[in-house]
Amino acid sequence: MKTFAGIEEKYADYKKAAVLLQSIPYDGTSTWGKGADNGFNAFIEASENMELYDIETDSEVYKKGVHILPAILESASPKAVFEQVYANTKYVLGSNKFLTFFGGEHSISIGIIKAIYEKYPDITIVQLDAHADLRKSYLGSPYNHACALHDANQHANLIQVGIRSMDVSEKKYLNIEKCFFAQDIAGSKGWMTEAIALMSDKIYITIDLDVFDPSIMPATGTPEPGGLDWYTVTSFLKEIFKAKNVLGFDLVELAPLKDNKAPDFLTAKLYYKMLSYKFKYSEK
Numbered sequence: 001m002k003t004f005a006g007i008e009e010k011y012a013d014y015k016k017a018a019v020l021l022q023s024i025p026y027d028g029t030s031t032w033g034k035g036a037d038n039g040f041n042a043f044i045e046a047s048e049n050m051e052l053y054d055i056e057t058d059s060e061v062y063k064k065g066v067h068i069l070p071a072i073l074e075s076a077s078p079k080a081v082f083e084q085v086y087a088n089t090k091y092v093l094g095s096n097k098f099l100t101f102f103g104g105e106h107s108i109s110i111g112i113i114k115a116i117y118e119k120y121p122d123i124t125i126v127q128l129d130a131h132a133d134l135r136k137s138y139l140g141s142p143y144n145h146a147c148a149l150h151d152a153n154q155h156a157n158l159i160q161v162g163i164r165s166m167d168v169s170e171k172k173y174l175n176i177e178k179c180f181f182a183q184d185i186a187g188s189k190g191w192m193t194e195a196i197a198l199m200s201d202k203i204y205i206t207i208d209l210d211v212f213d214p215s216i217m218p219a220t221g222t223p224e225p226g227g228l229d230w231y232t233v234t235s236f237l238k239e240i241f242k243a244k245n246v247l248g249f250d251l252v253e254l255a256p257l258k259d260n261k262a263p264d265f266l267t268a269k270l271y272y273k274m275l276s277y278k279f280k281y282s283e284k
Contacts (some may be wrong), residue, residue: 004066005272006048017065019098019275022088024072026081026104027255029144030221035255036105040071042256043102043271046264050272057280061272064279067097078107078143085111093119098278100271103252105221106133106148109206112250113149116204117156120247124157124199125149126240128233129208130182130224132166134173149206159195161185161236162211165224182226192236196243203240205249205274209267219263220253230266234273241277249274 003012004021011017027037052062069092074084089112092099101112106129117123127133127149134153138146146167152158153173164182166174178198185191210220213227240246254267 002044002068004044004047004068005050005052005062005268007052007062007066011062011065012067013065014067017067017097018279019064019066019100020069020092020095021066022069022072022092022099022101024081024085024101024104024108026072026075026108028075028081028105029078029107029139029141029146030105034221036103036221036253038256039104039254039267040102042261042264043254043267046261047268047272049265050268052272054273054276056273057276059276059280061276061279064275066275078141081108082111082143086115089115090119098275099248100275101248101250103250103254105145106206106208106252107143107145108252109148109250110143110151113152113156113204113206116247117152120202122200123202123204123247124159124244125152126199126203126205127158127160127208128162128205128211128228129160130162130164130210130227131208131222132160132163132170132174132179133208134170135167136173148208157198157200159198161195162228164226165222182228185228185232189235192239195236196239199240199244201245203244203246205237205240205246207249207251207270208253209251209263210253212266217263217266218260219255219257221255234270237274238277241274241281245282246278
């Protein structure tokens with residue numbers, strides 16, 4: 001049985017681990033590039049090759065423990081996946097552990113976020129993404145990846161960051177005051193303070209990896225030009241973890257490339273960096 005980053009079993013034990021890692025390798029509604037169902041395995045393989053001391057936080061966060069839960073393998077229909085993920089998330093919310101999820105495509109976030117906003121009505125959802133994902137329905141289903149944040153937008157405080165592509169039908173759902181377009185934040189830092197000021201204390205973060213520029217993250221279904229760089233994303237995340245109580249996060253849309261493992265490694269480093277921030281700043 002593989003562990004995250006190849007850590008010793010004593011750090012992967014459920015009872016002792018502070019972090020739960022849930023794989024949901026579903027890729028049923030993506031409409032162009034496929035392969036996100038292979039993302040978790042590539043992520044785990046890359047994580048095994050990381051150095052586990054984080055320079056920035058002067059920490060080895062793996063010692064807090066990361067337990068990998070059995071994967072959710074439901075794939076009968078988008079609705080069936082939603083229902084299974086929703087029920088599972090309601091269950092693990094009772095664990096009192098830090099919850100992390102790994103897709104699959106972005107539709108896996110719909111059930112997660114619904115369970116979380118029902119338990120925490122004052123939650124802020126922070127979406128880092130190239131796409132608005134606000135369609136009410138797409139290709140006959142409200143559980144499509146193009147609808148990933150529609151329900152969250154109706155029931156929670158949604159902050160969108162890095163957006164640079166959307167359909168005209170989504171304009172009526174977009175809250176322009178809480179959307180930070182990639183073209184407007186390039187080369188600036190003031191937007192980070194503005195975005196954090198719009199957030200409540202409790203936070204859930206959903207990251208579609210296509211928020212990054214395809215020059216460093218080409219391994220996604222729809223790699224949009226003009227994306228964010230590594231330090232912009234991690235600096236923003238750091239400020240959130242410093243200022244707020246992050247209850248969990250998900251990473252989605254890693255579609256591995258056969259001859260380029262750099263995106264897999266970026267994803268593993270991003271996951272580990274977020275854990276490093278969480279436990280550095282939650283224990284001040």
